[in-house]
Amino acid sequence: MIEKAIEAKDLAKVFGGLAAVDGVSLEVAAGERRVLIGPNGAGKTTLFHCITGTLHPTRGSVSLFGRDVTREPEHRRTALGMGRTFQITNVFADLTLVENLALAIVGTDRRKWVLHRKVENYPDVRSQALEGLEAVGLADRAFVPVRLVSYGERRQLELALALNTRPKVLFLDEPCAGLSPSERLRIARMIAALPRDITVVMIEHDMDVALGLADRVTVLHQGKVILEGAPEAVRANAEVRDVYFGHG
């Protein structure tokens, strides 16, 4: 039997009268690369929020490697191995890049509660932070405050933050949003190079990026899963073409 990294059952999130996510069940195998696609408003980001604990679902359950985490708060899910990035860049603008990474590194261990010792006196945090920046090509920006670096570099940092919480399952919410074609390619290569012991669930609008990385693709439309399958099958499916690209 293949181990399930993520198993969401009948998840729903209702805002007022609107069901943004309307009974979604999702199973992602350990090590898999799953891409979620769907038009704007399909409920992709809300589904992410419900799985990672940013939002509490109206109904349904979420399991991480067989463990029910539906009632666990977000920080606990992170400690248990969920990492995520945000669609709208969510990094610490007033801190340097290396401080950003330090926050990610100590966030999942007990050292975040230490108040009698300076961060800079933890050589392993420092070296891991520098390695983390190196891995996403930001080593030369380590000691620059985030507000002085470009948007593209912030997207790279966004990814580095999630990677440094030691995730077993990584949720990437449009990692390439707003980037130039060359920057997209760079991020896509980084994601493709991730080791297979990290399961990746990704929302992506760019069909070429999405279908290039995915083992399987799940298509969401109006809060429901309308199709799930191999990338080629999804690309060929007429219904998907209709909702995604419009009739034509």
Add this chain to the structure above:
Amino acid sequence: MSAPRALFILIAVVAAIALPYVGGPFWTGLVTQMYIFGLLALSVDLLLGQAGLFSLTHASFFAVSAYTVAILQVRYGVPTVLAAPAGILAGSLLGLVFGLSLRTRGVYFILITIAFGYVIWGVAVRWSSFTGGDNGVTNVPFPSVGGFEIASHTQYYYLVLAVIVLCGLGYRVLIRSPFGLGLRGIKGSETRMKSLGYRTDMHLYAAFVLSAAIASLAGVLYVYYNRFVNPVASSFPISVEAALMAIVGGTGTIVGPFIGAGVVLGLRNWVSSFFEMHHAIMGAVFIATVLWAPDGLVGLAGRLRSRFSKKK
């Protein structure tokens, strides 16, 4: 450390030590107050400048601590060595309760802290059988620990100076620790901090209680300086003034709150000697700070320096 910085610190240390001999009782008293209120402002700034929380209840911790010390020493003859820690403990325990404010954020947090502050003020005024009402508690002696007795304002000045320096050094480590970095992270983005594994409400709660403890220490120093405490210490204007000192001096720094305290206390002393409406002047200073030096005098100095060095 750069040479100008080392020189600056050297001058500050020499000036602080020499002050009672050079400045006389007036300046010694004023600077002692500056240290005490600077420490109170620093406690406010742990939340404001590091964590991004604007508390307007810090006079409560300050006053509860001061009242505890005064009542224990005056009515029960409890020695300083027990009364002073009891004051800090009482203020910190109140911080544990008032930390409930953290169930809210933003404007609601500010409003709840104001409401909490008025509860303490109301108790101080109305529960006169215990607090002494408007008169408060008088005849607080100078502190004495073991055989070591403080006998003059000059000696007390040095005691306060020593405490302030120790607090400043400790605070410096605190804000650079993983915990302190976490506070700045929460100020930047609480949502991201949660996704990085931080239990942000507990992080802020711990900071709140710690901040209350520092405010309580300032309350202890205050009551031994003032030799009495009345409800004014617990009043809303004290909470506002402490925040104002931090903002005028520069939030997110260590020296800022002390400089701000010096400016606010000094101006008030000077202006009130010839102008009745000195509160209006304080308001104008605050407005000018927010408009033209939002990062306070420390930030302003930094900007002027970088402009100057660019011109060269």
